[in-house]
Amino acid sequence: MEQNKKKFSMPSAYTILFAIIVVVAILTWIVPAGQYEMTELNGKEVPVPGTYQQVERTPQGIFDIITSPAKGYQDAVDVALFILIIGGFLGVVMKTGAIDAGIAQVTNKLKGKEKIMIPILMVLFGVGGTSYGMAEETIAFYPLLIPVFVAAGYDTVTAVAVILLGAGVGVLGSTVNPFATGIASGFAGVSLGQGIVLRLLILVVGEIAAILYVMRYAEKVRKDPTKSITYATREEDIKHFGAQQEGTSFPELTGKRKLILGLFALTFAIMIYGVIPFEDMGITAIPTLWWWFTELASLFLIMSIIIGLVAGLSEKELIGAFVDGSRDLLGVALIVGLSRGITVVMNAGNMTATVLNLGERTLASTGSVAFTILTYLFYIPMSFLIPSTSGLATLSMPIMAPLGDFAGVARDVVITAYQSASGIVNLITPTSAVVMGGLAIGRVPYDKWLKFVGKFMVIIFLITVAALAIGALGIL
Numbered sequence: 001m002e003q004n005k006k007k008f009s010m011p012s013a014y015t016i017l018f019a020i021i022v023v024v025a026i027l028t029w030i031v032p033a034g035q036y037e038m039t040e041l042n043g044k045e046v047p048v049p050g051t052y053q054q055v056e057r058t059p060q061g062i063f064d065i066i067t068s069p070a071k072g073y074q075d076a077v078d079v080a081l082f083i084l085i086i087g088g089f090l091g092v093v094m095k096t097g098a099i100d101a102g103i104a105q106v107t108n109k110l111k112g113k114e115k116i117m118i119p120i121l122m123v124l125f126g127v128g129g130t131s132y133g134m135a136e137e138t139i140a141f142y143p144l145l146i147p148v149f150v151a152a153g154y155d156t157v158t159a160v161a162v163i164l165l166g167a168g169v170g171v172l173g174s175t176v177n178p179f180a181t182g183i184a185s186g187f188a189g190v191s192l193g194q195g196i197v198l199r200l201l202i203l204v205v206g207e208i209a210a211i212l213y214v215m216r217y218a219e220k221v222r223k224d225p226t227k228s229i230t231y232a233t234r235e236e237d238i239k240h241f242g243a244q245q246e247g248t249s250f251p252e253l254t255g256k257r258k259l260i261l262g263l264f265a266l267t268f269a270i271m272i273y274g275v276i277p278f279e280d281m282g283i284t285a286i287p288t289l290w291w292w293f294t295e296l297a298s299l300f301l302i303m304s305i306i307i308g309l310v311a312g313l314s315e316k317e318l319i320g321a322f323v324d325g326s327r328d329l330l331g332v333a334l335i336v337g338l339s340r341g342i343t344v345v346m347n348a349g350n351m352t353a354t355v356l357n358l359g360e361r362t363l364a365s366t367g368s369v370a371f372t373i374l375t376y377l378f379y380i381p382m383s384f385l386i387p388s389t390s391g392l393a394t395l396s397m398p399i400m401a402p403l404g405d406f407a408g409v410a411r412d413v414v415i416t417a418y419q420s421a422s423g424i425v426n427l428i429t430p431t432s433a434v435v436m437g438g439l440a441i442g443r444v445p446y447d448k449w450l451k452f453v454g455k456f457m458v459i460i461f462l463i464t465v466a467a468l469a470i471g472a473l474g475i476l
Helices: 013-029 062-077 077-096 098-109 114-131 134-152 156-172 178-188 196-223 231-245 255-275 293-310 315-328 329-347 352-361 366-384 389-409 410-423 433-441 446-470
Strands: 033-035 038-041 042-049 053-055
Touching: 013 062, 013 329, 013 389, 033 352, 038 329, 042 389, 053 062, 053 315, 062 077, 062 231, 062 329, 077 098, 077 178, 077 255, 077 293, 077 315, 098 134, 098 255, 114 134, 114 156, 114 196, 114 389, 134 231, 134 433, 156 196, 156 410, 156 433, 156 446, 178 293, 178 329, 196 255, 196 410, 196 446, 293 315, 315 329, 329 352, 329 389, 352 389, 366 389, 366 410, 366 446, 389 410, 410 446, 433 446
Parallel strands: none
Antiparallel strands: 033 053, 038 042
């Protein structure tokens, strides 16, 4: 008699986060409650080391559990609204076809020069990753690029790596990515521009390492196809993607779309300028705007309208594209509220200070470099457990950022540790639709991808650890 066995499936981020709310609420009945004396530092309230004291417990019940997501959403409404507007902005830009047309134009112009195409495309995808978290958007480019690389004598792994590692390392080294760095900065209470030099270092060194790694493999395969990790299916891949290439079409890069790409780049340039705290950096010649979520959301809203008008979209098309884009990120906005509910329960139960005190007596005493590296290592398994970067940032930053204060580590370094760990996990995690979708289109088995990317994972891990150590020492 056969028994139907259901395979274990990892619960969604929503289920995991709500389960954590329940667990935290139970712990408020068990864990001692406590408080720190607070003081103001650089415009934000921070706990004073050594002032922890226990207070009477305020345990959280069923009603508190039920209402915590709504209260969390109220606390994070500025972040959630920013996410929805960013989604609308990206929806309008993608509707115009400008990004697709731009990368397709680069690909067409470099046909026959595929070796040069590797670094150029990886840089372009990296810019997309570091600026707006380009991930799902890359799926459209696999059908375009894989046939080109296969026809040039490379294999499918090369094409997949150009996209997946190019954009993935960009996200790992996010400089102003609003979905990773932006949300984490908001809950850590620091400007998005703080720590941008360190993140830029990780981005540049990481992308160079990725480009060299892919080019070395690609050249080895071109000279000797038997060196390909997917050599066993090479002939099938050539037939499959040779036939597919004829049916692949992308929008034309018109003058209007070039202008849209310029406006797209200008939007992020303005955002970067708006969030960099020049005054805190001792630069008085350049005025500091001190922009945050309200101003940034307004910027992306206005630029959505301008880009829509330049593209010649009708009122219905513009609104439709904006709403569709926002709808795509509604889940992210809801996750922010749900994960913020955990902090609501912890604060109401006076548990936050107790957790901080535990960290003060353990992690914070290890020294700045050790604390930073341990934080990075802590976030790697956490990123597997909670694959949502926004959810993980909202959940952990209210705890980890103040712990950095105790250890003498700047909060922006803690943010960089978090986003780097999340970024490295998202290069290989099987729970990512971006990873598994790209591999499926490229007909690259998951185990073959792991074999290819294994050495690079070690390289990017060491690069990140070295950069974080530099950041912890305050060199950058």
